Each structure stands twice: as structure tokens, then as C-alpha cells.
Amino acid sequence: MARIAVVAGDGIGPEVVAQARKVLDAVLPGVQATEYDLGAARWHRTGEVLPDSVLAELAGHDAILLGAVGDPTVPPGVLERGLLLKLRFAFDQYVNLRPSRLWPGVAGPLGNVKPGEVDLVVVREGTEGLYAGAGGSLHRDTPAEVATEESLNTRHGVERVIRDAFARAGRRERRKVTLVHKTNVLTHAGSLWARAFDAVAAEHPDVATEYQHVDAAAMFLVTQPQRYDVVVTDNLFGDILTDIAAAVTGGIGLAASGCINPEGAYPSMFEPVHGSAPDIAGQGVADPVAAVLSAALLLEQLGHAEAAARVNAAVATELATRTPGVTLRTEEVGDRLAAHAVA
Amino acid sequence: MARIAVVAGDGIGPEVVAQARKVLDAVLPGVQATEYDLGAARWHRTGEVLPDSVLAELAGHDAILLGAVGDPTVPPGVLERGLLLKLRFAFDQYVNLRPSRLWPGVAGPLGNVKPGEVDLVVVREGTEGLYAGAGGSLHRDTPAEVATEESLNTRHGVERVIRDAFARAGRRERRKVTLVHKTNVLTHAGSLWARAFDAVAAEHPDVATEYQHVDAAAMFLVTQPQRYDVVVTDNLFGDILTDIAAAVTGGIGLAASGCINPEGAYPSMFEPVHGSAPDIAGQGVADPVAAVLSAALLLEQLGHAEAAARVNAAVATELATRTPGVTLRTEEVGDRLAAHAVA
Numbered sequence: 001m002a003r004i005a006v007v008a009g010d011g012i013g014p015e016v017v018a019q020a021r022k023v024l025d026a027v028l029p030g031v032q033a034t035e036y037d038l039g040a041a042r043w044h045r046t047g048e049v050l051p052d053s054v055l056a057e058l059a060g061h062d063a064i065l066l067g068a069v070g071d072p073t074v075p076p077g078v079l080e081r082g083l084l085l086k087l088r089f090a091f092d093q094y095v096n097l098r099p100s101r102l103w104p105g106v107a108g109p110l111g112n113v114k115p116g117e118v119d120l121v122v123v124r125e126g127t128e129g130l131y132a133g134a135g136g137s138l139h140r141d142t143p144a145e146v147a148t149e150e151s152l153n154t155r156h157g158v159e160r161v162i163r164d165a166f167a168r169a170g171r172r173e174r175r176k177v178t179l180v181h182k183t184n185v186l187t188h189a190g191s192l193w194a195r196a197f198d199a200v201a202a203e204h205p206d207v208a209t210e211y212q213h214v215d216a217a218a219m220f221l222v223t224q225p226q227r228y229d230v231v232v233t234d235n236l237f238g239d240i241l242t243d244i245a246a247a248v249t250g251g252i253g254l255a256a257s258g259c260i261n262p263e264g265a266y267p268s269m270f271e272p273v274h275g276s277a278p279d280i281a282g283q284g285v286a287d288p289v290a291a292v293l294s295a296a297l298l299l300e301q302l303g304h305a306e307a308a309a310r311v312n313a314a315v316a317t318e319l320a321t322r323t324p325g326v327t328l329r330t331e332e333v334g335d336r337l338a339a340h341a342v343a
Numbered sequence: 344m345a346r347i348a349v350v351a352g353d354g355i356g357p358e359v360v361a362q363a364r365k366v367l368d369a370v371l372p373g374v375q376a377t378e379y380d381l382g383a384a385r386w387h388r389t390g391e392v393l394p395d396s397v398l399a400e401l402a403g404h405d406a407i408l409l410g411a412v413g414d415p416t417v418p419p420g421v422l423e424r425g426l427l428l429k430l431r432f433a434f435d436q437y438v439n440l441r442p443s444r445l446w447p448g449v450a451g452p453l454g455n456v457k458p459g460e461v462d463l464v465v466v467r468e469g470t471e472g473l474y475a476g477a478g479g480s481l482h483r484d485t486p487a488e489v490a491t492e493e494s495l496n497t498r499h500g501v502e503r504v505i506r507d508a509f510a511r512a513g514r515r516e517r518r519k520v521t522l523v524h525k526t527n528v529l530t531h532a533g534s535l536w537a538r539a540f541d542a543v544a545a546e547h548p549d550v551a552t553e554y555q556h557v558d559a560a561a562m563f564l565v566t567q568p569q570r571y572d573v574v575v576t577d578n579l580f581g582d583i584l585t586d587i588a589a590a591v592t593g594g595i596g597l598a599a600s601g602c603i604n605p606e607g608a609y610p611s612m613f614e615p616v617h618g619s620a621p622d623i624a625g626q627g628v629a630d631p632v633a634a635v636l637s638a639a640l641l642l643e644q645l646g647h648a649e650a651a652a653r654v655n656a657a658v659a660t661e662l663a664t665r666t667p668g669v670t671l672r673t674e675e676v677g678d679r680l681a682a683h684a685v686a
């Protein structure tokens with residue numbers, strides 16, 4: 001039976017994770033879930049972000065379900081670098097998978113895009129680039145201060161995530177991969193990405209390919225999101241592009257993600273793209289759909305494709321029957337989703 | 344009389360620049376324009392990108408009007424780094440100014456945003472960050488290859504562009520500056536930007552401020568572009584965000600920019616945000632509005648505010664009377680704009 005570590009985290013994290021667990025329990029009775037108290041509250045209480053002992057315990061699970069991490073009372077970076085990114089890096093979760101669909105019933109912001117037309121997945125690199133933490137500063141707090149951030153890219157890291165993107169594209173209907181980078185300015189990293197992409201593409205003659213600069217891709221995600229199937233890109237570009245993709249498909253309230261270690265050497269982690277949203281925390285009005293869709297990705301990763309499909313179908317039913325303008329209640333949405341999923 | 348250097352460049356560059364000059368001549372008779380042959384054609388012919396002698400000549404002008412640079416037949420980076428970025432850096436054009444308005448008559452892609460509601464300007468840093476060219480690679484073309492790109496940020500460079508943003512905001516109606524960065528991951532550069540921003544903000548109690556992570560800003564530009572007034576951000580984030588801003592306000596066919604050296608120690612450069620668009624080059628169908636609006640920014644920078652206002656008004660007239668779906672002819676649009684501007 002699947003052993004899941006649950007990190008509900010901060011803000012709306014606990015509220016939405018509770019619904020994801022409700023749905024998981026409904027479609028896969030007997031899931032063993034262990035809760036881990038990590039996030040802003042623990043940091044305030046103990047000064048701890050992610051003790052080694054907890055990291056070791058997490059490693060013993062099949063997957064991690066995470067709500068949200070971050071709070072305005074904690075200095076920027078402490079929880080992000082110390083907890084969220086620490087887990088992504090320590091567990092070598094190099095495929096940061098972020099699907100975006102415009103679900104029927106969801107009114108996206110784009111006038112000329114109809115539900116069903118957008119169905120893309122961004123394969124964001126998860127363990128390299130500007131997220132490596134290779135930066136520093138000199139002469140801090142003086143007029144001579146200089147601060148650096150370094151993007152580190154290895155052939156190893158770039159090629160493996162590109163391989164994953166092509167493998168995914170091969171299983172999809174349109175079989176197309178778009179590489180997004182900024183080869184005309186970031187010539188060193190861009191060249192590495194482009195050469196690795198071309199090499200992997202040559203092994204997949206059945207998959208169509210294209211290249212776009214990140215600025216152009218950001219624009220086309222707004223003007224023609226329909227054109228994308230699988231997008232592969234680096235860590236920071238993926239961070240930005242997936243929020244645009246979420247925005248054009250109804251908002252981050254619906255955007256799921258998986259931080260995946262495809263080899264299964266470490267647990268993969270599943271989390272809504274949205275943050276802790278402190279402004280609405282505790283009110284019971286956060287949309288749990290993103291967390292529930294993240295749980296569906298978790299099920300898929302653990303080999304429960306049929307259960308995952310039932311969760312996705314439940315979400316489709318929920319979204320198709322929502323009345324625009326009616327404030328939703330987190331718990332009620334969770335109840336409905338759990339009921340739909342086993343109906 | 345103003346002395347302008349004209350770099351028409353590649354693809355649709357010459358077509359749109361011709362219209363911008365037509366309009367300039369109409370509103371400011373006697374402008375002295377000197378054409379410089381730079382871009383893909385020259386590179387193919389002579390191997391030269393930007394000879395030092397040409398750089399020195401350009402330095403003697405009051406401003407540069409640039410069309411577009413780049414061609415698929417030239418390796419990525421050669422013209423971008425060697426010409427466009429070379430000029431921005433050599434002439435210390437640290438304010439990359441990119442206004443976005445949703446003009447009446449323009450059907451943007453967002454269903455819930457009405458013309459007139461969006462009027463923002465991105466003040467993009469133009470001489471630092473990941474554009475510094477500080478990168479390299481090791482073990483190229485082997486499985487051990489590593490490639491780096493380094494973002495360099497100085498207090499000097501960051502503070503001066505933030506000062507410019509606050510000064511601009513102080514002259515605008517809403518008086519608001521949004522800092523966009525990624526302080527939770529890029530903690531060193533992010534901290535420098537945030538501290539410099541707070542210091543400058545303290546000198547401007549009349550200007551409202553907010554901070555957003557770049558991923559959130561990318562999303563809000565799609566869902567609520569109305570909320571922005573002045574946005575200040577680093578070079579790469581600005582590159583991406585301004586293409587989103589262009590997309591939500593009718594596309595890069597309308598997006599103007601100025602690479603400005605505010606002190607006037609060097610010439611400022613004005614260019615449409617769009618590229619050379621080789622797919623439509625030579626057909627006479629490129630929209631010259633972005634180039635013409637860039638010429639208006641040039642006029643403003645050179646102190647011809649009244650002439651600039653006439654060009655903007657001409658563009659407003661043109662856009663308000665366009666029939667959707669009718670293919671425009673570059674020359675005819677230029678003729679109409681010139682006529683409107685002196686009417």
C-alpha cells in the first residue's frame with residue numbers, strides 16, 4: 001500500500017491538502033499518510049526548516065504531497081530555499097511537470113480560446129539553472145555592492161529532462177516538443193540546451209520540434225496557447241511560463257504540478273502551483289482543485305492510472321457545473337470531488 | 344537641428360523604419376538622418392557586425408532609430424550580442440523603456456479588459472544582469488559539459504534605474520511603482536534590488552510601491568494588467584514581461600521601446616519591440632505603428648514633446664479607425680500617420 005508523506009505547510013496549504021487527502025482516500029482506500037509539520041510555524045517555533053532526520057524519513061516514502069510553503073513573516077528564501085527547493089534538489093526531482101488544460105466550464109481570460117483547445121504540459125527542469133543557489137555578494141550595503149546569481153547547466157541535467165519531454169510527447173496525440181530558451185543572449189547555456197535538444201530529437205523522428213525564445217513563448221502563450229503540446233525549458237523560464245499557462249487556463253487555483261524523480265530513486269513530490277495565499281488563509285474559500293489535480297499526478301506516478309483518471313473526471317464534472325461568481329467553500333468542493341470520484 | 348542615425352537592419356526593419364522617418368519628417372521638418380548599413384546583410388558580405396569606426400560615428404548623433412536586427416541565417420547571438428546589445432551597453436542605455444497601452448480600437452486578447460484601461464510602462468534595466476555576457480562552458484560537446492550564465496548586478500546599476508522609475512512615476516497620474524524580481528530564489532541579487540528599491544522609495548513618499556515575484560507578475564499581467572503603472576525590473580525579467588505586456592495590448596506590432604541614457608552622455612536608441620520577422624519581410628504588410636511610436640519616444644527624449652504628442656495622436660486616430668481583418672499595407676499606414684500628424 002502506498003506510503004505518502006504529507007507536508008501541508010503554510011497558509012491555505014492545510015485547507016487544500018485536506019481535500020486532496022479526502023479524494024485520495026476515496027479512490028485508493030488504505031493509503032498510508034504521515035503528516036510532517038514543516039513550514040513557517042515550525043520555523044517560528046524552533047528555528048528549524050528541514051532537519052536532516054526529517055529529510056531521511058521523507059526519503060522512505062513513496063511520494064510527498066505538499067500544500068504550500070511561504071509566509072510574509074519569514075524572510076524571503078528561508079523556506080523556499082531551505083525547504084521546497086531543498087526537497088526538489090535532495091530528491092533529484094529533475095522533472096517539474098506542469099500540465100495546463102482549459103477545462104470545459106472554465107472561463108479563461110482569453111476571448112478567442114475555447115475550452116478543450118488548450119492542453120499543454122511544461123516539463124520544467126527542476127535541479128539546475130539559476131536555482132542552483134550559486135550566487136553571492138560583495139561590499140554589501142555599500143555603494144560598491146555587487147551581487148551575482150549563476151545559472152549552472154550540465155549536459156547530464158539538460159539531456160535527461162529533454163529525454164523525459166520527448167518520451168512524454170511520444171505518448172501524446174500531437175507529439176510535439178517546443179524548446180524554450182534564450183539562445184540569442186544566453187549563448188553558452190542556450191547552446192548546450194539547443195545541442196542536447198537536437199541530439200535527443202534525432203532519436204525521435206516521430207516527434208515534431210520547434211524552438212522559441214522565452215520572450216516569444218511568453219507572448220504566444222497569451223495569443224496562441226493552443227499551439228503548444230509539450231514544452232521543455234529551464235528552471236527559471238519554466239517558473240515564469242507555467243504561471244502564464246496557468247493564468248490563461250483559469251488561474252493558479254487550478255494548476256497542479258509534480259516534482260518528479262522519474263527513476264524512483266527518491267520520492268516524487270506533488271504540489272499545487274499556487275502559494276500559501278496568506279490573504280485568504282483560514283477562511284475556507286481556497287479552491288482545492290489544484291491540490292486535488294496534484295494528487296491525481298501522484299496517483300499516476302505511483303502506477304494508479306485508473307484512480308488518477310477518476311480524479312480527473314471528478315474535477316471535470318466539478319468545473320463543468322460551477323456557477324460563475326458563486327464563492328466556493330473548500331470543504332464542499334472536496335466533498336463533491338470525493339463523491340464524483342467514486343460515483 | 345536633430346541629428347539622427349538610422350539603423351534599418353534586417354527583415355521588416357527597413358520597411359517600418361521608412362514609415363517612422365516619414366512621420367518624423369512630417370512633424371519635425373529638417374531632421375538630419377544618416378543611414379548606417381548594419382545587420383545580417385553586412386555580416387554576410389563583410390563579416391563585420393559593428394566596426395569601431397561606426398560605433399564612434401554613431402556616438403556623434405543625438406539619437407539612433409533602429410528597425411530590427413536578426414536573421415535565421417546568422418548564428419544566434421552574433422547580431423544580438425555584437426550589435427544590439429553592444430549598442431545598449433556601449434552607450435550605457437540603462438533605461439530600457441517599454442510603454443504598453445491598450446489603445447481604443449484595438450481588440451486585445453483579454454475578454455475582460457477594455458481599451459483605455461491598460462496604461463503601464465516597464466522600466467527594464469538595460470546594462471546588467473544576465474545580459475552582461477558573463478558566462479562560459481567547459482568540456483563542450485562531451486557528456487561532462489557544463490555551461491554557465493552569470494547575472495551581474497551592481498548597486499550603481501540597480502539604483503539608477505530604480506531612480507528613473509520613481510521619477511517617471513512621480514510624473515504620472517497613478518504614481519505607483521511595482522518592483523518585480525525573484526527574491527525568494529535569487530536571494531543575493533533579489534536582496535540588492537529590494538534594498539535599493541526601499542531606499543529610493545523612502546525618498547518618494549508620494550509614490551505608492553509594491554513588490555511581486557516575476558512569476559506572479561507574469562500571471563497578473565494576463566489577469567489584471569490594469570493594476571500596473573510603472574514596473575521596474577531587471578534585464579531578463581523585463582525582456583519577458585514586456586512581451587507579455589505587448590501581447591495583452593494588441594501584440595508586438597504596436598509595442599515601442601527606447602534604450603535610454605538619461606544623462607545624454609551617449610545617444611539613446613529607439614526601436615520597435617518586434618524583431619525582423621523574416622516570414623513577412625519584403626511583402627509590405629508589416630505594421631509600422633511600433634516603429635512610429637518608437638519615433639515618438641525619440642522625439643520626447645530630444646525635448647520635442649509637442650511633436651511627440653502629435654505622433655501619438657496620429658496613432659490613436661489610425662488605430663481607432665482600423666477595420667479588423669483587413670490586411671494593412673505598411674506604406675499606406677505610414678502615409679496616413681504622417682497626414683494625421685500634421686492635420
Ligand SMILES: CC(C)[C@H](C(=O)O)[C@@H](O)C(=O)O
Nearest residue numbers: 080084085239273527528558
Ligand atoms: C516558491 C518558489 C520557490 C517556487 C519556484 O520558484 O519554483 C514557486 O514559484 C513554484 O513555481 O513552485
Ligand SMILES: CC(C)[C@H](C(=O)O)[C@@H](O)C(=O)O
Nearest residue numbers: 184185215423424427582616
Ligand atoms: C533580440 C534580443 C537580444 C532582445 C533582448 O533580449 O533584449 C529583444 O528580445 C528585445 O527585447 O529587445
